[in-house]
Amino acid sequence: MVTDIGLIALSIAFLFASYATIASAYGGWARRPAWVESARNASLIVFPFLTISVLMVVYSLYTLDFSLAYVYDVSSTAMSPFLRVTALWGGQNGSVLFWAWIMAGFVAVVLLRKWEHDRELMPYVIATSMLTTAFFIGVVLFITNPFQRLWYVQGATDLLKAVFPPANAMPYAASDGGGLNPLLRHFGMIAHPPTTYIGFTGFVIPFSFAIAALITGQSKGDSWIRSTRRWSLVAWIFLSIGLILGGRWAYDVLGWGGFWGWDPVENAMLMPWLTGTAFLHSVMMTEKRGMLKKWNMVLIILTYSLSLFGTFITRTGVVSSVHAFSKSALGPAFFVFIGVTFLGAVMLLYWRWNTLSSEHSLESLLSRETGYVLQNMLFLAITFAVLWGTVFPMFSELITGTKITVGPPYFERVTGPLFFALLILMGVVPGLAWRKQVARNLGKMLWVPFAASVVIAVGWGYLHRMHPASIFGLWLVGFVLSSIVAEFWKGVRARCASRGENPVQALVHLVGRNHRRYGGYIIHLGVILIALGVIGDSFFKLNTQGTVAPGQELTIGDYQLKLNGMRAYSGSDGREITESDLLVFENGRQVSEIQPRQDYFTVQQQPVSVPGVYATAGKDVYVLLVGWELNGDTIKDATFKIYVNSLIDWVWIGGLVMILGTIIGMWSGPEGKEASYVFKPNLVPAIPLPQEA
Amino acid sequence: MRLDLKQRLVLALMIALAGFFTFAVVYAQGGGPAFPTDDDVNRVAQKLYCPVCPNTPLDVCETQACKDWRAQIKDELSQGWSEQRIIDYFVAQYGQRVLAEPQRSGFTSLVWLLPVISALLGLWIVYEILKGWRKSRRAYQPAPGPRVAIPPEVLERIERELRETD
Numbered sequence: 001m002v003t004d005i006g007l008i009a010l011s012i013a014f015l016f017a018s019y020a021t022i023a024s025a026y027g028g029w030a031r032r033p034a035w036v037e038s039a040r041n042a043s044l045i046v047f048p049f050l051t052i053s054v055l056m057v058v059y060s061l062y063t064l065d066f067s068l069a070y071v072y073d074v075s076s077t078a079m080s081p082f083l084r085v086t087a088l089w090g091g092q093n094g095s096v097l098f099w100a101w102i103m104a105g106f107v108a109v110v111l112l113r114k115w116e117h118d119r120e121l122m123p124y125v126i127a128t129s130m131l132t133t134a135f136f137i138g139v140v141l142f143i144t145n146p147f148q149r150l151w152y153v154q155g156a157t158d159l160l161k162a163v164f165p166p167a168n169a170m171p172y173a174a175s176d177g178g179g180l181n182p183l184l185r186h187f188g189m190i191a192h193p194p195t196t197y198i199g200f201t202g203f204v205i206p207f208s209f210a211i212a213a214l215i216t217g218q219s220k221g222d223s224w225i226r227s228t229r230r231w232s233l234v235a236w237i238f239l240s241i242g243l244i245l246g247g248r249w250a251y252d253v254l255g256w257g258g259f260w261g262w263d264p265v266e267n268a269m270l271m272p273w274l275t276g277t278a279f280l281h282s283v284m285m286t287e288k289r290g291m292l293k294k295w296n297m298v299l300i301i302l303t304y305s306l307s308l309f310g311t312f313i314t315r316t317g318v319v320s321s322v323h324a325f326s327k328s329a330l331g332p333a334f335f336v337f338i339g340v341t342f343l344g345a346v347m348l349l350y351w352r353w354n355t356l357s358s359e360h361s362l363e364s365l366l367s368r369e370t371g372y373v374l375q376n377m378l379f380l381a382i383t384f385a386v387l388w389g390t391v392f393p394m395f396s397e398l399i400t401g402t403k404i405t406v407g408p409p410y411f412e413r414v415t416g417p418l419f420f421a422l423l424i425l426m427g428v429v430p431g432l433a434w435r436k437q438v439a440r441n442l443g444k445m446l447w448v449p450f451a452a453s454v455v456i457a458v459g460w461g462y463l464h465r466m467h468p469a470s471i472f473g474l475w476l477v478g479f480v481l482s483s484i485v486a487e488f489w490k491g492v493r494a495r496c497a498s499r500g501e502n503p504v505q506a507l508v509h510l511v512g513r514n515h516r517r518y519g520g521y522i523i524h525l526g527v528i529l530i531a532l533g534v535i536g537d538s539f540f541k542l543n544t545q546g547t548v549a550p551g552q553e554l555t556i557g558d559y560q561l562k563l564n565g566m567r568a569y570s571g572s573d574g575r576e577i578t579e580s581d582l583l584v585f586e587n588g589r590q591v592s593e594i595q596p597r598q599d600y601f602t603v604q605q606q607p608v609s610v611p612g613v614y615a616t617a618g619k620d621v622y623v624l625l626v627g628w629e630l631n632g633d634t635i636k637d638a639t640f641k642i643y644v645n646s647l648i649d650w651v652w653i654g655g656l657v658m659i660l661g662t663i664i665g666m667w668s669g670p671e672g673k674e675a676s677y678v679f680k681p682n683l684v685p686a687i688p689l690p691q692e693a
Numbered sequence: 694m695r696l697d698l699k700q701r702l703v704l705a706l707m708i709a710l711a712g713f714f715t716f717a718v719v720y721a722q723g724g725g726p727a728f729p730t731d732d733d734v735n736r737v738a739q740k741l742y743c744p745v746c747p748n749t750p751l752d753v754c755e756t757q758a759c760k761d762w763r764a765q766i767k768d769e770l771s772q773g774w775s776e777q778r779i780i781d782y783f784v785a786q787y788g789q790r791v792l793a794e795p796q797r798s799g800f801t802s803l804v805w806l807l808p809v810i811s812a813l814l815g816l817w818i819v820y821e822i823l824k825g826w827r828k829s830r831r832a833y834q835p836a837p838g839p840r841v842a843i844p845p846e847v848l849e850r851i852e853r854e855l856r857e858t859d
Contacts, residue, residue: 254753255753255755256750256753261748261750263748264748291826358826361826361827362823362826362827365823365827369826370823373819373822373823374819377815377816377818377819378815380815381808381811381812381815384808384811385808385811385812388804388807388808388811389804389808392795392801392803392804393790396800396801399800400800402788402789402790402800403788403789403790404789404790404792404795404801405742405748405789405790405791405792405793405795406795406804407742407748407750407792407793407794408793409793409794410794410795410804410805414805414808418812494856498853498856543732543735544731544732545730545731545732545735546730546731546732547731607755609755626755639731
């Protein structure tokens with residue numbers, strides 16, 4: 001019954017989404033507002049129907065209806081009710097439905113707000129976004145249906161999965177299921193898919209507006225950018241949170257002492273983030289100067305296509321093996337859809353190319369405009385390097401038949417210098433004026449941050465290990481950090497002088513009066529803190545592995561770890577836990593006690609290492625229990641892998657700062673009107689000024 | 694044969710030295726951990742990828758197969774194999790996919806080459822864009838505007854507001 005309701009709701013949602021796509025496109029083309037209105041109503045109805053469908057899957061997971069193939073795959077009696085619900089996005093079929101549901105939600109919210117401003121654009125916004133939604137619902141309905149049941153055919157070795165009964169089949173209900181992949185039972189992995197999906201699907205809004213602007217010819221102006229600025233920011237920040245949560249999950253669960261491994265699945269998320277970040281910057285220049293219009297289009301088309309591509313990679317497993325592509329209809333369906341989306345958008349762009357010229361010219365090479373073009377190009381170059389490294393194993397397998405691996409050394413070496421260049425721009429460009437910058441003034445503005453950063457880097461290099469690249473990296477972090485602080489300082493000082501405010505008041509009012517600008521600086525601050533963490537992780541990491549008997553010590557850097565004892569017990573969710581107890585000493589003084597352990601999931605027969613971590617703002621001592629030997633009933637010795645990760649916690653702190661900056665930047669405040677003010681210096685002044693005699 | 698004092702002294706010294714060296718060698722063997730340590734093994738293993746699990750470096754992979762491979766590396770190191778010889782052996786056994794870093798020769802050199810070419814191409818595009826924008830400026834020469842005299846108090850206000858917004 002529950003399954004039938006879910007299936008029917010899903011089918012109705014698919015019909016409405018398909019209808020909305022066609023009706024809105026026709027209404028826009030034939031200029032028939034009634035059709036557009038009808039398409040809008042149909043789009044709004046998709047979301048509630050998908051919600052019913054999602055609720056039915058959740059209900060089946062919660063009540064453990066093992067006659068459903070999806071429930072059988074990802075849920076089990078040993079799992080807590082909370083984990084059973086989160087299993088909605090723990091497997092293939094559920095997560096595609098979840099994707100479609102979030103996208104439909106986004107579109108519904110956009111259609112519910114006032115859209116008088118965008119009346120021209122709306123038919124095609126609906127058509128583009130609903131086409132994508134219809135595609136995803138179609139995939140759920142016809143390929144990865146979570147309402148497939150289990151069927152037993154006499155004589156067959158495997159159970160069949162199908163929505164409708166196959167010939168000679170009997171319904172089958174298992175007594176228990178496989179359960180969620182043990183590696184996914186972590187708060188980072190529970191929160192990571194929803195945030196990532198919100199990020200991925202969120203970009204459908206700016207993309208649909210861009211396509212609509214191209215079709216209607218409104219791409220010449222920048223109203224589509226203004227209408228979607230906040231949507232782009234929402235998508236971007238969720239993608240950022242998703243990236244950071246994914247990193248935190250890898251750090252806590254995967255057991256290799258790091259947070260970023262340049263895995264194809266990670267890269268799939270990083271690429272739309274890179275182009276999306278470039279897009280957010282690029283549109284600013286269009287708002288201020290009417291330039292970079294072609295870039296905006298290229299960047300949003302890339303961002304959206306890469307979001308789809310990311311879903312394609314993660315959902316089909318095509319990168320780890322080309323053969324995964326043909327295993328289900330999912331690969332080819334996605335491939336065709338991404339191709340159609342990308343080529344269609346590029347053709348539209350080509351058609352409107354000449355309407356997207358700059359409204360202004362470049363007055364000086366030393367100007368903010370140059371900085372923006374360079375940053376766009378750097379973001380694209382990094383994206384290309386990541387994309388190329390990610391898909392190269394596929395090409396290699398297809399062309400030469402040899403499987404190869406493109407691992408972290410490639411990505412670090414190729415993107416490292418480009419990221420360094422990007423950070424330098426981040427320190428310099430905010431100091432550049434639009435149109436033209438007098439070199440002497442730039443020098444005046446930057447010499448203090450520059451001197452401060454040199455002192456920081458040299459001081460650090462003198463005190464710590466002399467690794468040239470790390471000192472250069474720290475100089476860079478110091479430089480960008482102090483140039484951001486200098487921006488705040490300048491604003492605060494001006495307010496203190498002109499209005500007699502105290503520094504705290506001045507800071508609050510400064511940020512309050514220009515959310516976008518200072519929110520942006522705070523985001524930059526978060527990025528530079530993350531960069532600090534990455535530098536610590538790349539250059540100051542220590543690791544060792546050793547075996548000790550109880551009472552013995554292992555030494556790494558300034559730390560000693562003494563094995564105090566071990567114990568074994570049964571934990572929740574069907575796991576057998578072997579836990580060690582280690583005393584952590586720093587230069588002979590005990591600072592902490594940690595319990596690295598290994599959880600063995602009996603149903604899945606899978607061990608999961610849970611690290612013991614002693615974390616401080618400067619360093620993490622990160623210990624994994626990798627093995628042990630018993631002497632009868634007592635423990636003989638245990639083997640540990642130990643990492644000392646310097647500065648790694650700044651990655652998480654930087655992430656929080658970025659979220660704070662984005663919230664400030666999105667806040668609509670008193671500057672709402674000011675923000676829509678367009679700086680067009682080439683226009684003749686509207687107010688007549690007294691003529692000189 | 695009788696030894697004189699000088700000869701006896703030399704002999705005593707030589708015996709003492711030999712004893713010292715013997716002791717030193719024995720002490721060194723007992724004091725430090727025996728080669729190869731787990732860290733030596735991991736140093737080689739981190740340059741390799743697990744031949745069976747997708748995208749997992751060999752030094753962190755916890756499957757039984759990978760543990761066996763690490764034990765094999767340990768054996769080979771203790772037999773005096775060089776790091777390169779072990780890596781070559783793994784490539785010969787399991788193919789190029791065990792290399793964390795693609796080879797810089799043959800088909801896989803493309804993976805290194807293309808990003809460099811694209812970055813150079815990107816720089817050239819930036820140059821062309823900036824040149825285009827400069828050219829459009831030269832083509833567009835605005836007529837000289839009327840000279841205006843701005844009252845000092847207005848100038849001062851503009852300056853002040855500029856300082857605040859900057």
